[in-house]
Amino acid sequence: MATDPVCKMNVEPAKAAAKVDYNGQLYYFCSESCHKAFTEAPQKYAGAAPPPHSSHQHGHR
Template sequence: MGLDPVCGMEVNPESAEAQSEYGGQTFYFCSARCKEAFDREPERYLDDTDRAQARLHRQDPAA
């Protein structure tokens, strides 16, 4: 199980309502509404670890 980064709900990646790619990571969402909010402002919903991984991936896509 993962967590929807917008609302914090537990989400099973296999049955998630929606997903987005950002910074080389896949994020799963409980609803299209949460996905839309994330897609508008992804940095708002990322924790420090997610931000660091996104920066690393943007600098070196092979990472």
Template sequence: MAVDPVCKMTVEPAKAAAQSSYQGQTYYFCAVGCKQKFDREPERFLAGGKSEM
């Protein structure tokens, strides 16, 4: 299982709505909207920033 870095929801990689690669790591998302937020500001979500739904 993976954790959506935006909303912190648990995501099964095979069933993820979207995925994105950043600095050699693949991240999985519960929804396309979470992926879009991540793609705009990946550092915000990886630096332990506040999650936003």
């Protein structure tokens, strides 16, 4: 299962209404309206859930 980055709904990738590749990451959407919202402001939604390994970039040891 994937999570729609706009509405946070669980989406089965094979049945997603739309998908988009943004910065090398695939995002799946439950509806065209969520897809449209993402394409209008991808940084707003793509930044909502940082990848688990992003903490390496903060300089923590």
